[in-house]
Amino acid sequence: MAAAAVAAFPTWEEWRFRLQPGEPEIRACFGGSMETSPLDPLRGDLDVLLRDVTAAAVPVLLVVVVFIACLGHKSARQEGRRAAGALALIAVLEPAVPAYGLPDPDDCGMITMLSPEWFATVLGSWGATQFCLLGAAALVLLAARITGIATAQRPAAGVTWRRVAALLVDYVILVVALPFVVALVLLVTGLDGSPSFATNWGLVNAMCVSPVSMDPDRLIALPMVLAYFWAQHSRQGWTLGKWLLRIRLAGAGEAKPGVGRVALRTLVFPGAVFVPVVGPFVLVIDVLWTFLDPDGRTLHDRLARTVVTPRVPSVKPLG
Numbered sequence: 001m002a003a004a005a006v007a008a009f010p011t012w013e014e015w016r017f018r019l020q021p022g023e024p025e026i027r028a029c030f031g032g033s034m035e036t037s038p039l040d041p042l043r044g045d046l047d048v049l050l051r052d053v054t055a056a057a058v059p060v061l062l063v064v065v066v067f068i069a070c071l072g073h074k075s076a077r078q079e080g081r082r083a084a085g086a087l088a089l090i091a092v093l094e095p096a097v098p099a100y101g102l103p104d105p106d107d108c109g110m111i112t113m114l115s116p117e118w119f120a121t122v123l124g125s126w127g128a129t130q131f132c133l134l135g136a137a138a139l140v141l142l143a144a145r146i147t148g149i150a151t152a153q154r155p156a157a158g159v160t161w162r163r164v165a166a167l168l169v170d171y172v173i174l175v176v177a178l179p180f181v182v183a184l185v186l187l188v189t190g191l192d193g194s195p196s197f198a199t200n201w202g203l204v205n206a207m208c209v210s211p212v213s214m215d216p217d218r219l220i221a222l223p224m225v226l227a228y229f230w231a232q233h234s235r236q237g238w239t240l241g242k243w244l245l246r247i248r249l250a251g252a253g254e255a256k257p258g259v260g261r262v263a264l265r266t267l268v269f270p271g272a273v274f275v276p277v278v279g280p281f282v283l284v285i286d287v288l289w290t291f292l293d294p295d296g297r298t299l300h301d302r303l304a305r306t307v308v309t310p311r312v313p314s315v316k317p318l319g
Contacts, residue, residue, distance in 0.1 A: 080144020
């Protein structure tokens, strides 16, 4: 429980600041140039998804969920490593994903990612939240090593990080290709003579659909993203990212899931992520579910009765 207490301190600090924020600082400028980075789309989306992670007590929930999972006779060492990795990742990413403005008040530009000034600014943003999360991660690892018994990995454990890498590959493909495809559709259909859809600040930032943001480009882009995953998973069981990482989507207990179940899976993830406010919480629940699931599957896999497994190349018989 010490890890939960340490992980809870950043949430307490965050809410104390939100309830008593102090005097606001307003800064305005006009003109100026803005340097961009190829990492800006990913940075922008991570900023949206991580913005309320601490306020929503996600680190505490993660520690509690892992504790419950270990009570269910799962491998404490394996779950502890995964939870500690998630806590450390949150600690590192939270100060790295905001867009930092240049210190000169007369300059409207942003600090370029991975520049020396950016590293200095990010390191200067480290505080009690980061050290508490890293401390909680260390306590979780220690408790897992003391109390856990090394057991065989669950089937899903071998593909967890390959799933993340495959998703990043698909993300890059969509960030690069989607603006061109959306612009072509808008021009051909005549819905917009001067399309301005862009993914400079990420897919979530560009595509969140709500009653106040029903632009034609967003209404076209979202179905395209869903179709990208649904069509490939339904036809061959993998996207381009999964193909490169040698994993595939299969039905639980059968070779290939039906198109209806793949559609349900796609609507939950990534579809729900693009719903304002709700999206980040759906993603959190999806990830936390993996710690409680007997097979380590995500919630969208469990609902659709699917599983992600290593892709074994077909071998032709000799002779």
